[in-house]
Amino acid sequence: MRILLVTPYLPHPRVGHGGGQAIRSQLRALAQRHDCLCVSLLRHGEQAEVPAAADQGFRLATVPFLDARSQGVRRLQLIGVRLLAAARAAGDRYPYYVAKYRWPPLVRAVIEDAEAFQPDVIQVEYLQLAYLLRELRRWRNAEPGDRRPATAGPRLVLSSHEVSSLPRRRRAAEARWWRRRALLAEAAAWDRLARDASGWADATLCVTEQDRRLLAAAGGQRLITVPLGVDLETASAERTAALRRVLFVGSFQHPPNRSAAALLCDRIWPQVFEELPGWELVLAGPGSDRFLAERQPTPAGVTATGFVDDLRGLLRQCRVLAAPLTEGGGIKIKILEAMACGLPVVTTAIGAEGITTRADELVWWADDPAEFARQLLAAARDPATAAARADRARRHVERYFSWTTVVERLEAVYRGDDPS
Numbered sequence: 001m002r003i004l005l006v007t008p009y010l011p012h013p014r015v016g017h018g019g020g021q022a023i024r025s026q027l028r029a030l031a032q033r034h035d036c037l038c039v040s041l042l043r044h045g046e047q048a049e050v051p052a053a054a055d056q057g058f059r060l061a062t063v064p065f066l067d068a069r070s071q072g073v074r075r076l077q078l079i080g081v082r083l084l085a086a087a088r089a090a091g092d093r094y095p096y097y098v099a100k101y102r103w104p105p106l107v108r109a110v111i112e113d114a115e116a117f118q119p120d121v122i123q124v125e126y127l128q129l130a131y132l133l134r135e136l137r138r139w140r141n142a143e144p145g146d147r148r149p150a151t152a153g154p155r156l157v158l159s160s161h162e163v164s165s166l167p168r169r170r171r172a173a174e175a176r177w178w179r180r181r182a183l184l185a186e187a188a189a190w191d192r193l194a195r196d197a198s199g200w201a202d203a204t205l206c207v208t209e210q211d212r213r214l215l216a217a218a219g220g221q222r223l224i225t226v227p228l229g230v231d232l233e234t235a236s237a238e239r240t241a242a243l244r245r246v247l248f249v250g251s252f253q254h255p256p257n258r259s260a261a262a263l264l265c266d267r268i269w270p271q272v273f274e275e276l277p278g279w280e281l282v283l284a285g286p287g288s289d290r291f292l293a294e295r296q297p298t299p300a301g302v303t304a305t306g307f308v309d310d311l312r313g314l315l316r317q318c319r320v321l322a323a324p325l326t327e328g329g330g331i332k333i334k335i336l337e338a339m340a341c342g343l344p345v346v347t348t349a350i351g352a353e354g355i356t357t358r359a360d361e362l363v364w365w366a367d368d369p370a371e372f373a374r375q376l377l378a379a380a381r382d383p384a385t386a387a388a389r390a391d392r393a394r395r396h397v398e399r400y401f402s403w404t405t406v407v408e409r410l411e412a413v414y415r416g417d418d419p420s
Contacts, residue, residue, distance in 0.1 A: 001034045001414060004119035004154070006110055008101060008126055010040045010062065012049035016286035016307055017251035018333030019161055022228045023125055024056070029229070029403035030410070031058040037117050039110050041065035041103070044074070063109045094130075094193045095164070095186060102131040111139050114154065121414045123157040127190070130197035133158055137200045155414060158201040161228075162330030163214045164190040167256065170327050170350075195219035203413050207331045208354030224413055227354060229406035230336040230397060244279040246272070246376065247318040247343075249311065249334050252287030256328035261291060263324050263369060265299045271373035273301045276380060282318065284308050315341040320379045320386070323347040324372050331355060335363075336401055339393040344386040346376045355401075362393040 009015055011024035030036050036058035042050070043065055054060040066078040085099035092099070110132060114122060124133050133156060140153035165187035172183035198204040198220040205226045206212040212225045248264055250257035261283055269281050283292055283304040292304035308314050315321070321338040325347065331354045338345050339355075345363040356362045364379050366372035379386050399405070412418070 001121065001411070002117060002119040003030055003034050003036045003414070004039065004110070004114055004117055004122045005030075005036060006039045006106075006122065006124045006129060006132060008041050008065075008129055010042055010046050010049060010053050011038060011056070011060075012046070012053035014049060014052075014307065014309070017254060019126070019330075022333050024053075025229065025231045025403060026406070027058050028056050029231075029407050031056070033407065033411075037061065037113060037119070039063065039106075039113055041106065043067050044069040044071060061109065061113055063103070063106045065103060065106075089189075093189060095189045098128050098130060098193055101128045107132055107135045110136065114139075119154045121157055122154045123159055124201075125159045126161050127158070127164055127194060127197060130158070130193055130200070133197055133200040155416065156200070156202045157205065157413060158197055158203070159205045160194065160211065160215070161207060162328075163194065163206075163211045164329065165194070165218070166211075166214060166329040167327050191218040195221075198222060202416075205410075205413065210353060211330065224418065226409045226413065227401055227406060228331050228333065228336070229401050229403040230333070230340045232340055232398060232402050243317050243319065244276070244380075245318040246279060246281045246320050246322050246380070247284060247314065247338075248281065248322050249284045249308075249314075249337075251285050252283075252291045254328075256325055257285070258291065259327060260323065260325045261288070263326065264322055265292075265295060265302055267369040268322070268324060268373045268376065269299060269302065271370070272376050272380075275377055277301070279380070281322075282314070284311070284314055311337065312341055315343050318343060319383075320376065321345045321347075322372075322376055323351045324366075324369070325351040329353075336397060339363075339390070339397045340401075342390045342394050344379050344390045345393065346372065346379050348372075356393070356396065360392075360396065362389055362396055364389075 005027060007023050009020040011027055015021055015024060027036060027038055038058055039061045042062035050062060066074055066081055070078045086096055088102060089096040089099040122136060136156055168183045168187040172180045175183060194215055195218050203222050203224055204220060206215060206223055207227050209225050212223045215223050248261055252258055279301060281302045286307045288304040289306040292302060315338060321343050323334060332351050335345055335347060335351055335355055347363055348367050352363060358365055364375040366375040
């Protein structure tokens with residue numbers, strides 16, 4: 001099967017967030033069984049990462065993209081592009097964030113690559129690229145005499161990653177009235193886009209059953225639940241148990257990670273450190289070092305690594321993963337990674353969404369700071385229970401979230417079957 005996958009994030013080894021890592025792992029898994037071409041946006045400063053991204057078993061084509069890091073003349077071009085995006089967002093009543101990605105060079109490149117590559121499937125990652133789906137559908141269904149593929153054309157699949165209205169509605173519930181109205185308006189715009197985008201696609205992938213239900217309620221069509229996966233081949237369950245470390249990991253450019261890290265440093269960790277004074281809380285991920293440097297005074301027992309080249313090595317050197325997430329949506333890759341590596345996890349209901357339930361007893365659950373501190377202490381002080389839960393969690397990930405399992409479900413979608 002020929003698969004053309006379009007992503008807004010270059011799939012290089014140093015991509016600094018869970019979604020980008022998941023796309024990279026997905027491409028590598030698909031390429032073991034199929035002929036894959038990835039078309040990726042390329043941001044300022046990423047050119048040096050292209051060789052590593054291209055050396056992973058799949059073909060790679062890049063399209064330069066203007067973003068906040070653009071410099072010189074391209075910076076001036078960016079201002080004009082963003083003004084046009086704001087006008088389009090107002091006219092279409094879609095989110096401005098999505099209008100920024102209505103990028104004509106990407107449309108032209110994907111259509112040209114599709115005409116040359118003749119894929120059976122074109123999979124578009126993230127709702128933010130939904131405009132591309134609309135153009136691909138027009139291209140595929142073009143009237144005679146227009147540019148059109150030689151055959152009936154490829155199947156169009158949208159991988160939504162998360163219901164973007166959900167975190168906004170969650171924040172709105174806690175916000176003041178003026179901010180609440182703005183957040184609810186944003187949520188409605190995302191739902192409107194999701195509904196329309198599902199009509200442009202032949203199938204829309206939802207990473208959790210909750211996401212599928214929410215998109216269906218918003219008017220989405222042809223929705224199929226297929227989770228993101230995790231690479232188990234390189235995940236070792238061996239840990240350096242003697243190290244008294246608690247780990248928080250994530251991109252600190254992502255607001256849900258920053259708010260969770262702030263909650264952990266300010267309200268949870270001080271209670272834990274008082275009981276376990278020799279322990280260390282490690283903040284890892286892009287921006288974690290700047291985040292900690294900005295917190296004065298520096299919380300006792302807390303260190304930060306910045307970006308980590310070998311995240312799985314760090315996972316093996318810690319005793320517990322703490323993920324007190326209170327916002328966000330979709331599947332949290334950090335949770336899957338920890339479970340795959342046999343690292344005990346303490347998280348919230350939001351952190352465990354789409355992965356496990358309380359009844360499974362695979363992780364420790366807590367949704368307020370005091371209870372989270374108690375559960376974190378319980379996981380740290382009872383290594384036997386922690387190891388038993390971590391072993392069950394690893395088997396759970398092997399059964400439901402290995403890329404072998406996920407790719408088989410994707411193949412069913414690509415064939416037009418229902419994988420459920």
